[in-house]
Amino acid sequence: xxxxxxxxxxxxxxxxxxxxxxxxxxxxxxxxxxxxxxxxxxxxxxxxxxxxxxxxxxxxxxxxxxxxxxxxxxxxxxxxxxxxxxxxxxxxxxxxxxxxxxxxxxxxxxxxxxxxxxxxxxxxxxxxxxxxxxxxxxxxxxxxxxxxxxxxxxxxxxxxxxxxxxxxxxxxxxxxxxxxxxxxxxxxxxxxxxxxxxxxxxxxxxxxxxxxxxxxxxxxxxxxxxxxxxxxxxxxxxxxxxxxxxxxxxxxxxxxxxxxxxxxxxxxxxxxxxxxxxxxxxxxxxxxxxxxxxxxxxxxxxxxxxxxxxxxxxxxxxxxxxxxxxxxxxxxxxxxxxxxxxxxxxxxxxxxxxxxxxxxxxxxxxxxxxxxxxxxxxxxxxxxxxxxxxxxxxxxxxxxxxxxxxxxxxxxxxxxxxxxxxxxxxxxxxxxxxxxxxxxxxxxxxxxxxxxxxxxxxxxxxxxxxxxxxxxxxxxxxxxxxxxxxxxxxxxxxxxxxxxxxxxxxxxxxxxxxxxxxxxxxxxxxxxxxxxxxxxxxxxxxxxxxxxxxxxxxxxxxxxxxxxxxxxxxxxxxxxxxxxxxxxxxxxxxxxxxxxxxxxxxxxxxxxxxxxxxxxxxxxxxxxxxxxxxxxxxxxxxxxxxxxxxxxxxxxxxxxxxxxxxxxxxxx
Ligand code: GCW
Numbered sequence: 120x121x122x123x124x125x126x127x128x129x130x131x132x133x134x135x136x137x138x139x140x141x142x143x144x145x146x147x148x149x150x151x152x153x154x155x156x157x158x159x160x161x162x163x164x165x166x167x168x169x170x171x172x173x174x175x176x177x178x179x180x181x182x183x184x185x186x187x188x189x190x191x192x193x194x195x196x197x198x199x200x201x202x203x204x205x206x207x208x209x210x211x212x213x214x215x216x217x218x219x220x221x222x223x224x225x226x227x228x229x230x231x232x233x234x235x236x237x238x239x240x241x242x243x244x245x246x247x248x249x250x251x252x253x254x255x256x257x258x259x260x261x262x263x264x265x266x267x268x269x270x271x272x273x274x275x276x277x278x279x280x281x282x283x284x285x286x287x288x289x290x291x292x293x294x295x296x297x298x299x300x301x302x303x304x305x306x307x308x309x310x311x312x313x314x315x316x317x318x319x320x321x322x323x324x325x326x327x328x329x330x331x332x333x334x335x336x337x338x339x340x341x342x343x344x345x346x347x348x349x350x351x352x353x354x355x356x357x358x359x360x361x362x363x364x365x366x367x368x369x370x371x372x373x374x375x376x377x378x379x380x381x382x383x384x385x386x387x388x389x390x391x392x393x394x395x396x397x398x399x400x401x402x403x404x405x406x407x408x409x410x411x412x413x414x415x416x417x418x419x420x421x422x423x424x425x426x427x428x429x430x431x432x433x434x435x436x437x438x439x440x441x442x443x444x445x446x447x448x449x450x451x452x453x454x455x456x457x458x459x460x461x462x463x464x465x466x467x468x469x470x471x472x473x474x475x476x477x478x479x480x481x482x483x484x485x486x487x488x489x490x491x492x493x494x495x496x497x498x499x500x501x502x503x504x505x506x507x508x509x510x511x512x513x514x515x516x517x518x519x520x521x522x523x524x525x526x527x528x529x530x531x532x533x534x535x536x537x538x539x540x541x542x543x544x545x546x547x548x549x550x551x552x553x554x555x556x557x558x559x560x561x562x563x564x565x566x567x568x569x570x571x572x573x574x575x576x577x578x579x580x581x582x583x584x585x586x587x588x589x590x591x592x593x594x595x596x597x598x599x600x601x602x603x604x605x606x607x608x609x610x611x612x613x614x615x616x617x618x619x620x621x622x623x624x625x626x627x628x629x630x631x632x633x634x635x636x637x638x639x640x641x642x643x644x645x646x647x648x649x650x651x652x653x654x655x656x657x658x659x660x661x662x663x664x665x666x667x668x669x670x671x672x673x674x675x676x677x678x679x680x681x682x683x684x685x686x687x688x689x690x691x692x693x694x695x696x697x698x699x700x701x702x703x704x705x706x707x708x709x710x711x712x713x714x715x716x717x718x719x720x721x722x723x724x725x726x727x728x729x730x731x732x733x734x735x736x737x738x739x740x741x742x743x744x745x746x747x748x749x750x751x752x753x754x755x756x757x758x759x760x761x762x763x764x765x766x767x768x769x770x771x772x773x774x775x776x777x778x779x780x781x782x783x784x785x786x787x
Contacts, residue, residue: 313573617723
């Protein structure tokens with residue numbers, strides 16, 4: 120499995136001491152009661168795991184005996200009912216939680232995986248396998264803190280993937296529904312092992328065809344495969360679908376004809392996908408149609424779709440990523456539009472609508488302050504959207520562990536009545552980085568970003584470092600864990616430094632977003648031009664979002680707005696996000712802003728080289744193929760870093776007219 124196909128489910132042989140411990144807990148596997156597709160999945164994975172770790176599988180047994188690994192719900196094992204000492208703890212874990220315990224059942228010493236549902240048992244089985252493989256403690260209880268833990272595929276029906284860097288779409292729409300690739304089952308296993316419980320199969324830039332009968336049948340075939348793993352299927356719906364299919368004369372959400380069409384469409388979908396999750400919608404953004412085309416609001420549009428799926432318990436996730444070609448804020452500040460459009464609608468969305476908000480207000484930059492909508496819509500459930508695919512962080516070439524990016528946003532305190540970001544969420548969505556590549560994600564280390572997203576959607580308070588350690592141990596083995604974690608933990612900051620230090624943003628190559636292009640100023644929309652964002656000139660650099668500038672700051676809680684209004688109290692990492700400052704502005708380091716910028720770019724390059732060197736040192740601990748594949752990427756990353764630094768410095772110099780400060784050498 121050196122090619123990476125097995126992801127973090129490698130189930131590699133344990134050393135002898137560890138084998139004995141694991142063997143003692145799983146002499147047999149017992150799941151009382153009638154098997155279900157979900158308990159079958161758990162049993163298959165446990166056997167696969169044991170076969171890998173011990174060299175042989177455990178015999179499934181029907182009777183509880185000493186040394187059994189016992190998987191049970193109260194419905195399967197009456198001893199777990201009201202009289203059980205575990206009853207209260209178990210009841211508190213809800214439908215998806217689980218507990219692992221060494222205990223006695225029916226007079227036998229067993230290892231118990233208990234849950235309230237079969238899906239909880241499956242999650243518990245994966246947790247037990249993870250603990251067995253990493254040598255972690257085998258006593259735990261866990262329940263997800265967020266209800267919706269979703270992947271969003273930006274996959275087109277022709278198998279191209281928007282912002283995908285790992286091959287084609289894994290969904291072979293042409294072959295479906297008759298031909299069901301084994302990869303779909305392996306995809307379900309990987310996601311279930313993290314607790315991901317929903318997936319949107321197609322791109323938010325959607326097509327009407329996806330809601331026609333043939334595609335609904337294809338989606339149903341995928342749903343059938345994912346169902347035992349607790350994963351619901353959702354689809355991205357194009358708002359103008361009925362009109363474009365020529366089945367209505369308008370797409371106006373208040374038209375009875377349109378409402379009836381969507382209600383019938385929902386009935387048609389639920390007939391073949393009874394647990395269909397619902398719709399994800401990108402409307403009135405980047406050219407997508409939407410309710411505003413009919414002078415209706417986002418709430419009118421979302422509520423119309425919500426009414427269609429409500430009888431079937433479906434939901435609508437309505438995206439807040441909007442910036443209009445002729446928006447009021449075009450000249451002023453694109454970052455303000457989502458808040459301005461959505462905040463006034465708080466309280467007017469139907470109960471089964473969630474508003475899905477990107478982590479930051481611009482667009483998945485290497486670093487962004489949290490989106491001001493978090494904490495600002497107390498009456499609306501919000502889903503936080505992260506991008507797992509690295510559109511702006513060097514694709515699947517550059518190493519950038521996103522656990523630290525997720526953590527940074529999730530732990531921010533919004534300082535509003537609703538508190539920390541994590542507490543205002545009802546779900547997390549991650550734009551998938553999964554494709555048809557043998558290793559799924561283009562590079563081995565990008566598997567960690569899928570992993571981290573899933574683990575942090577289950578527990579948004581999880582620490583990025585712990586998650587990295589788990590992934591590294593499962594992927595590369597215990598011996599490589601610590602040095603691999605060190606690389607992962609420094610990797611994202613490295614990218615920030617050589618691309619967009621000190622709060623710079625959106626200065627990437629336009630369109631493709633790979634590599635530097637701070638000089639571009641001639642695109643048809645001003646807010647696509649890098650110059651719009653860095654605003655570098657003779658007098659200084661940075662985007663003034665204070666009251667003297669766009670005043671985007673007023674969208675934050677007063678405490679934050681006050682703190683960030685002054686460059687002296689603005690976190691350095693967001694300095695040029697909120698302020699336009701003279702080149703000779705004095706930084707906390709006592710350097711000028713210009714000198715500090717150069718120091719950051721240099722550090723980015725030095726750290727990229729350090730990543731490369733650390734990997735070379737790890738060679739004896741890494742499988743040959745994984746080693747070589749990552750080595751090539753790290754070599755290229757160093758070149759990317761040098762290019763970014765040199766191009767940005769040369770460009771900024773050309774507008775500032777400044778020389779390199781004394782002591783700084785021009786690049787060789
Ligand atoms: O990040 C930008 C991307 C677009 C994407 C859009 C969105 C799906 O450059 O490719 O379109 O955001 O999130 O809708």
